[in-house]
Structures are given as structure tokens and as C-alpha cells.
Amino acid sequence: MGAPGQRRVWVVAAALIDADSRVLVAQRPAGKSLAGLWEFPGGKIEPGEAPEAALVRELQEELGIDTSIACFAPLTFASHAYPDFHLVMLLYACRKWSGQIRSAEGQAVRWVRLPELYRLPMPPADVPLVGMLQALL
């Protein structure tokens, strides 16, 4: 479980859920780590930044939507040792936003139902989270 002193990376992400209980996933672009895998939108928390503020910022940057901290319900977290860092990722559920979702950073995005989510290739840290999401939907 993670070498001592391994770099720890704090990430925040959202399970955006629509009225049909579908979840939005985004594909990691070619050339980045974990390329091609489907992830929950989000990103790294900046130093001094509150996780929820980071999530509002990331959803605006990546998807062009406005969200409110009040609409984030803590869902679960991932703690996963990647070869070069240890990821801690907080996952929030969010059913309310304003604006039209568009992929502002060129990532492919898809709305998927749970059975499909189980079949999509996701980063290893995300795999245990899907079951937690199932309990919510």
C-alpha cells in the first residue's frame, strides 16, 4: 500500500446524475496518464483550496456548467496507490447544475446507465466506487 513518503495527490470529482439516473463520464485524453479510460469529471485540489470550491471550478472549466456547493452530496472516496503517487479522491454526487454541458477541454463525454458504467474501462481507483454509486441510484 503506497511506499512511505510517496507523493499524495488530492483530487475531487463529481458523479453528475440526470433525471433518468444516468451518470456523466469523461474520457481521459490521449497523451495523458490513464489515457482512454472513463473517469468522473473533476481534478486536483489546489493548495489552500476547499474541495468543494475545487469541484465548482473544475466543473466550470471542463464542462462549462455552474454548480453550487450546496448541491454536492459526499458520496464516497478512493484511496489508491498508483506507481508514482498515492491518490485520494473525494467523490460527490450532484443532481443540479445550470448551463448546458459541453466538453470545454475536448474530452469525449457520455451519459451512461449503471450497467454500462460497470463495463466501461475506468482508472483502477474508480472501480470500487461504482458499487457505491449503485447504492445511491
Ligand SMILES: Nc1nc2c([nH]c(=O)n2[C@H]2C[C@H](O)[C@@H](COP(=O)(O)OP(=O)(O)OP(=O)(O)O)O2)c(=O)[nH]1
Ligand atoms: N478527475 C478524475 N481524476 C481521476 C479519476 N480517477 C483517477 O484515478 N483520477 C486521477 C487521474 C489523475 O492522476 C488525477 C486527476 O488529475 P487531473 O485530471 O487534475 O490532472 P491530469 O489529467 O493532468 O493528471 P496527470 O496527467 O497529472 O496525472 O486523478 C476520476 O474519476 N476523475
